[in-house]
Amino acid sequence: MRRSHPELGFRPDGKSQVTVLYENGVPKAIDTVVISAQHDPDLTQSEVRERVLEFVVKPVLERFAPFVDINVKHYYVNPTGIFVIGGPQADTGVTGRKIIVDTYGGYCRHGGGAFSGKDPTKVDRSATYMARYLAKNIVAAGLCDRVEIQISYAIGVAQPVSLLLETFGTHRVDPEKIIQRIRDRFDLSPRGIIQFLDLQKPQYLPTAKNGHFGNPSFRWEQRDSVPLFAELL
The missing domain is CATH 3.30.300.10 (GMP Synthetase; Chain A, domain 3)
Structure with missing residues (x-):
């Protein structure tokens, strides 16, 4: 505008x-x-x-x-x-602040990590982008109407130590099958996420003014894995 x-x-x-x-x-x-x-x-x-x-x-x-x-x-x-x-x-900076505004308001639970000021090797940023990508594709594929994905990591361990999926009772496919499809087809290590979402590409400037989610030019906003998840129906 x-x-x-x-x-x-x-x-x-x-x-x-x-x-x-x-x-x-x-x-x-x-x-x-x-x-x-x-x-x-x-x-x-x-x-x-x-x-x-x-x-x-x-x-x-x-x-x-x-x-x-x-x-x-x-x-x-x-x-x-x-x-x-x-x-x-008039106000303080953005690094480490407004983490709820940067994500989903009060609608979803939040792990506490900020995005701004961190390179994509930090899972606070990269894994959150990946969780959004997966959630968008799962819902778009019709596996559920609502989903919240939690990915947990430990320092020095490449793959997640935990992957949880909450559909709030809206699922049409066993959530365990969805989780298994994610584990089988997606590398959720920091390196794997960086490569899959092309996070080394300079692209973050727009996040400072319009937020991290909703911009169709971002890789994590694409829904190109819908067919992969739709196979589970």
């Missing part, structure tokens, strides 16, 4: 939070949207709110209209007032 509409006066810093109502683990409605957006000093609070809603919030919500109720009850745009000074000048 900043690139396509620079005349709107928004700056790089910002944060968003969305409250989603679930029924039996299925998203049903969006209740609250909170947006903090850094902006040029000549914009008023009402101008910021109007532009954020028109150019950001409403277009994004419309994409989800086929799946959930998007009649949002509460919108909060820069609820603390003007937001002119941002970035490191």
Whole structure:
């Protein structure tokens, strides 16, 4: 939005939070949207709110209209007032911080490791990317509707010491068969993950502004192993 509409006066810093109502683990409605957006000093609070809603919030919500109720009850745009000074000048750095925002909010359990500032030999980063890749492909293959993957490592041991898979009762295939397929077909050592996801390739700059997940250009966002998992159905 900043690139396509620079005349709107928004700056790089910002944060968003969305409250989603679930029924039996299925998203049903969006209740609250909170947006903090850094902006040029000549914009008023009402101008910021109007532009954020028109150019950001409403277009994004419309994409989800086929799946959930998007009649949002509460919108909060820069609820603390003007937001002119941002970035490191206004707050601390990113290394080791915001680890929940960097992943799945409060939706999934977190091992505690950060991503930013670490090279891919650190499993805090590389194994998390791999777990996401596997989870996306497992769900896309129809083996389950929801999955959480835990990969545990020990210092000096190349392969994981533990691989756990939680489907929250949504699986259509025995989870043990899914785990065995992962062990048989994927090298989950740090070296294996780096090679499979091409993690030595310089590609991390976009993670500093748009996060680590959801960017289709990242290897760990691809779903090219769907046929491999679909064989289990």
